[in-house]
Amino acid sequence: MLDLTVQIAGIATESVVDGPGLRSTVFFQGCSHACPDCHNPETWDPSAGQLITCRDLLGKLQLNPLTTGVTFSGGEPFLQAAAAAELGKFLKQQGLSLWVYTGYVWEYLLANSGNPGFGALLEVTDVLVDGPFQKKYRDLQLAFRGSSNQRLIKVSESIKTGAIVEWQPTAVIINL
Numbered sequence: 001m002l003d004l005t006v007q008i009a010g011i012a013t014e015s016v017v018d019g020p021g022l023r024s025t026v027f028f029q030g031c032s033h034a035c036p037d038c039h040n041p042e043t044w045d046p047s048a049g050q051l052i053t054c055r056d057l058l059g060k061l062q063l064n065p066l067t068t069g070v071t072f073s074g075g076e077p078f079l080q081a082a083a084a085a086e087l088g089k090f091l092k093q094q095g096l097s098l099w100v101y102t103g104y105v106w107e108y109l110l111a112n113s114g115n116p117g118f119g120a121l122l123e124v125t126d127v128l129v130d131g132p133f134q135k136k137y138r139d140l141q142l143a144f145r146g147s148s149n150q151r152l153i154k155v156s157e158s159i160k161t162g163a164i165v166e167w168q169p170t171a172v173i174i175n176l
């Protein structure tokens, strides 16, 4: 299934801003949300960017022993959910964590988990950052999200408990 193709806007390696630890980030190309405060409108056109197989994309992520995880951002990863799920499945098998940023809210994704690939992508996602960036809720103090309407949702715990369980940063205490 790694022969599936994905349309991407780009890749960032050694990122520390798209989730905890050292991560590689895939920016999916194509987004239909048209959020007024979008920072990446160049990712909206689904035919722009680069078409690449999942296999070739994995080769470009420069995963190494220091990499703790991979993040899917956008654009909208759920518009290419089937291929994203295959990529995610492979990454999880390598012991990596998967964070996914989406313009959809959690409740919409759950209600539409029958859409092709939606359920499969949720299944391999550790943390879902849901909802679009909204300038009126902008808060620079927030970890890994731009506005307070976005939630860092631990997917399997939330599905298991039937209530949203939010990811919390772990405090690191350094004794000097």
Ligand code: SF4
Pocket (backbone or CB within 6 Å): 031, 032, 033, 034, 035, 037, 038, 039, 040, 041, 043, 074, 075, 076, 102, 103, 104, 132, 133
């Ligand atoms: S979901 Fe994200 S990429 Fe898409 S329009 Fe909204 S802010 Fe931009």
